[in-house]
Amino acid sequence: MQVYKVFMKMARKRLVTILMYFGIFALICFIMTANAQQDKDYSDKKLKISVADMDNTEASRSLRDYISENHEIVTIDGGDGALQDAIYYRTLNCSLTIKAGFGEAVAAGEGDGLFEMVSASGTYESQLFEGQLTQFVKTAEMYSASGMGSGEACRAAAEAQEQHVDVTVENFSAGNPGSRLSYFTQYLAYIFLVIMIVCFTPILSAFNTLDLRRRIDCSALPLASKNMQLFCATGTLTAAIWLVFQILGVACYGGEMFSKTGLLAMLNSFIFMVVAVGITVLIAQFGIAGDDVCSMIGNTVSLGMAFLCGVFVPQDLLGDGVLKAASFLPAYWLVRANNMLFGLSDEGYSLGKYLSYLGIEALFAVVLFAAAAVVAKVKRQSAE
Amino acid sequence: MFLHLLKYELLTGLRNRQAMFWMLAFPIILGTFFNIAFSGLYESDELFKEIPVAVCTEQENATFTEVMDSLSEGGDALFAPEYLAEGKAMKKLENGDVSGVIFVNGSDIRLSVKSESTAASIIRSLLDNYEVNVKVITDAANADPQKLGQVIEAMSAEISPVEARQMSGDSADPYVQYFYNLLAMNCLFGALSGLGLVISVQANLSELGARKSVSPVHKLESVTAALTAAVILNLICSGVTLLYLTLALKVDFGAPLPALFGVTAVGVLVSASMGFFIGAIGKMSEGMKIGILISVSMFFCFLSGLCVGNMYALVERYAPWFNRINPAALISNSFLALNIYGGSGRLTANLLTLGGYAVIFTLGGYYLTRRRRYASL
Numbered sequence: 001m002q003v004y005k006v007f008m009k010m011a012r013k014r015l016v017t018i019l020m021y022f023g024i025f026a027l028i029c030f031i032m033t034a035n036a037q038q039d040k041d042y043s044d045k046k047l048k049i050s051v052a053d054m055d056n057t058e059a060s061r062s063l064r065d066y067i068s069e070n071h072e073i074v075t076i077d078g079g080d081g082a083l084q085d086a087i088y089y090r091t092l093n094c095s096l097t098i099k100a101g102f103g104e105a106v107a108a109g110e111g112d113g114l115f116e117m118v119s120a121s122g123t124y125e126s127q128l129f130e131g132q133l134t135q136f137v138k139t140a141e142m143y144s145a146s147g148m149g150s151g152e153a154c155r156a157a158a159e160a161q162e163q164h165v166d167v168t169v170e171n172f173s174a175g176n177p178g179s180r181l182s183y184f185t186q187y188l189a190y191i192f193l194v195i196m197i198v199c200f201t202p203i204l205s206a207f208n209t210l211d212l213r214r215r216i217d218c219s220a221l222p223l224a225s226k227n228m229q230l231f232c233a234t235g236t237l238t239a240a241i242w243l244v245f246q247i248l249g250v251a252c253y254g255g256e257m258f259s260k261t262g263l264l265a266m267l268n269s270f271i272f273m274v275v276a277v278g279i280t281v282l283i284a285q286f287g288i289a290g291d292d293v294c295s296m297i298g299n300t301v302s303l304g305m306a307f308l309c310g311v312f313v314p315q316d317l318l319g320d321g322v323l324k325a326a327s328f329l330p331a332y333w334l335v336r337a338n339n340m341l342f343g344l345s346d347e348g349y350s351l352g353k354y355l356s357y358l359g360i361e362a363l364f365a366v367v368l369f370a371a372a373a374v375v376a377k378v379k380r381q382s383a384e
Numbered sequence: 385m386f387l388h389l390l391k392y393e394l395l396t397g398l399r400n401r402q403a404m405f406w407m408l409a410f411p412i413i414l415g416t417f418f419n420i421a422f423s424g425l426y427e428s429d430e431l432f433k434e435i436p437v438a439v440c441t442e443q444e445n446a447t448f449t450e451v452m453d454s455l456s457e458g459g460d461a462l463f464a465p466e467y468l469a470e471g472k473a474m475k476k477l478e479n480g481d482v483s484g485v486i487f488v489n490g491s492d493i494r495l496s497v498k499s500e501s502t503a504a505s506i507i508r509s510l511l512d513n514y515e516v517n518v519k520v521i522t523d524a525a526n527a528d529p530q531k532l533g534q535v536i537e538a539m540s541a542e543i544s545p546v547e548a549r550q551m552s553g554d555s556a557d558p559y560v561q562y563f564y565n566l567l568a569m570n571c572l573f574g575a576l577s578g579l580g581l582v583i584s585v586q587a588n589l590s591e592l593g594a595r596k597s598v599s600p601v602h603k604l605e606s607v608t609a610a611l612t613a614a615v616i617l618n619l620i621c622s623g624v625t626l627l628y629l630t631l632a633l634k635v636d637f638g639a640p641l642p643a644l645f646g647v648t649a650v651g652v653l654v655s656a657s658m659g660f661f662i663g664a665i666g667k668m669s670e671g672m673k674i675g676i677l678i679s680v681s682m683f684f685c686f687l688s689g690l691c692v693g694n695m696y697a698l699v700e701r702y703a704p705w706f707n708r709i710n711p712a713a714l715i716s717n718s719f720l721a722l723n724i725y726g727g728s729g730r731l732t733a734n735l736l737t738l739g740g741y742a743v744i745f746t747l748g749g750y751y752l753t754r755r756r757r758y759a760s761l
Contacts, residue, residue, distance in 0.1 A: 044500075045500065045501065045502045085724075086697065088558060088561075089693070089694045089696060090558055090694060091694060111541060111544070113547050115546050115547065116547050117546050117549065118548075120556045120558075121548055121556070122431050122432055127506060128505055131510065134545055137543060138539065138541075141541070143523075145538040146524040146531050160523075163515040163516045164508070165494060165508065165511040165512060165514075166495070167494075167504075167508055168495070170478070170496050170497070170498055172498065299410070300413055304413070306417075307417035307420055307421045308417070312421060313421040313422065313425065317424075318420070343498075345480075346478070346481075
């Protein structure tokens with residue numbers, strides 16, 4: 001078991017790097033969990049709005065109350081600069097100024113130029129809020145036309161806005177749509193790739209260096225045993241890393257990990273882990289030994305695959321050309337299967353289709369291991 | 385002699401494979417990935433376009449049809465309705481071809497959506513308007529039927545109560561900030577070349593440094609040549625990245641290229657001097673110093689929003705002082721200031737702080753490297 005033990009010793013030296021990646025990933029998971037929304041009935045989009053009331057009448061206060069009931073009122077200190085920053089970073093959707101004379105204008109039925117609004121113009125959010133304000137003013141003016149004073153009309157308008165049509169959220173996915181678990185299982189594609197390439201390529205490469213290989217080959221250890229020990233060591237560490245991340249998943253998402261959706265997602269991540277090992281083994285055959293070079297390759301391959309395949313940005317938002325190119329990469333199929341499972345894409349869930357995507361990932365793994373074997377053989381023959 | 389030293393420091397820096405990857409290749413690769421992921425995201429995800437909806441009519445509602453038609457006409461149409469049977473409509477909803485399915489059964493109106501979204505809220509809000517108008521007219525009719533005409537007149541009136549005040553920036557695309565932070569990271573990674581070159585003039589940290597120490601060249605001259613070479617190399621790498629992003633990837637930074645170069649140059653001065661300073665501290669190995677430098681740089685970049693878009697705003701909310709001293713945040717915020725304010729007191733304050741860093745790091749570096757003597761190496 002010398003080869004196995006040496007492999008483990010070398011892996012132990014990289015424990016800090018693995019823990020660093022794990023720590024960063026865990027931190028992100030905890031942040032996501034803290035912000036997680038529970039499955040609930042339909043509710044309208046709540047915007048972040050700042051309100052400056054220059055009118056300060058009963059009418060304007062009623063409007064302000066209506067806004068605070070339907071949206072989150074935020075206060076931005078620091079003048080125009082802070083306001084523009086907040087809108088740019090979307091910590092504020094709209095800044096509304098109720099102009100002086102609002103109440104009188106409602107009473108007089110004058111509906112133009114009552115508010116000044118700063119927002120990222122032309123966005124869905126500004127359209128939604130502008131529509132709601134317009135409807136509020138129109139309703140208040142209708143009540144005003146029916147004989148109410150402006151304050152009473154605005155109060156009645158706020159009450160009237162509670163009239164809602166029934167909304168049903170249709171669930172076309174296998175599990176809880178929009179679950180935070182979906183992001184966890186999706187980001188695993190990136191973290192598995194980067195950890196495997198950065199940490200394990202140098203170890204596997206070390207066993208492929210000419211001198212070490214010749215030294216082991218001329219020992220009493222049969223080649224099959226050496227390969228088996230390398231296989232077992234890689235398998236042990238791969239399984240351990242995969243398991244640790246699943247435990248993290250259980251810590252963050254609890255029982256959802258053991259639901260049908262969670263188990264299918266775990267299977268998906270396991271197959272992708274095998275693909276990541278395949279990529280690592282293939283890279284290692286090219287004799288790349290330096291930590292710095294492995295770090296460059298690991299970061300480039302993992303980030304490249306993550307961005308191209310829709311790990312960080314939804315696949316729906318990527319161009320057709322990008323998606324076509326990405327379909328030649330394994331992470332694309334992990335993300336596609338994951339999106340289908342959690343209802344994040346337009347694709348309706350079916351178990352057969354899901355398993356076929358996992359099959360494509362498995363085929364990638366087979367091709368990668370076969371390619372690694374061919375490269376290893378060619379290199380060995382050329383060295384001899 | 386200075387130019388001779390500078391030439392060889394530049395050659396040494398260019399041959400530092402690791403530093404050149406992180407300073408030049410990595411930002412270009414990452415920029416390309418950012419562009420693949422974020423280009424068009426603002427237009428497709430945030431900018432309003434008419435919302436596709438399916439309408440399933442079980443029992444005709446003439447008023448609703450009239451309202452829907454009026455909202456789907458003209459250049460500023462809100463909806464693009466399709467009148468379909470329920471099965472087809474639900475299939476379209478499942479496939480994401482429509483944002484909602486509206487069921488009309490006389491005066492009973494229902495909505496089905498696939499998920500909560502702003503588009504779904506807009507559809508619901510518009511459908512609610514119909515219900516609200518019905519309620520107001522009913523209330524008015526119950527209270528004083530004689531005023532019903534005026535109420536209906538008020539309902540039909542076209543009003544525009546909101547006056548929009550535009551932000552002054554050229555680009556409101558929030559995803560551009562990833563590129564601002566990429567440039568900031570590019571500048572800070574330039575510290576690697578500053579560090580490498582300074583280590584190469586210290587006798588206790590490199591063999592090259594030992595060789596240089598026994599030469600008759602004044603220490604100040606060799607250190608200055610190393611620092612100048614680091615600045616030039618970093619400036620070239622950051623400049624190439626900036627040109628690649630603006631000219632090849634057509635990223636709209638919302639500011640003229642010379643101004644962007646100006647901010648980049650200040651960032652480069654800070655990073656080169658930071659590398660120089662960290663390189664001059666103590667007797668730690670080069671690997672350890674590189675580790676510290678990359679960790680510190682990535683920590684700064686993370687908190688300025690390289691990985692999470694609104695991180696700058698989050699820090700601004702809980703620890704605004706940190707944004708005033710974080711070099712990555714100062715650099716990226718300077719680009720933002722150029723975009724949304726076209727330059728301002730904020731930009732000046734940022735650049736002055738960065739300049740202050742450059743002066744402190746440079747003086748500190750000189751102080752730490754001066755008058756070093758070695759009894760034995």
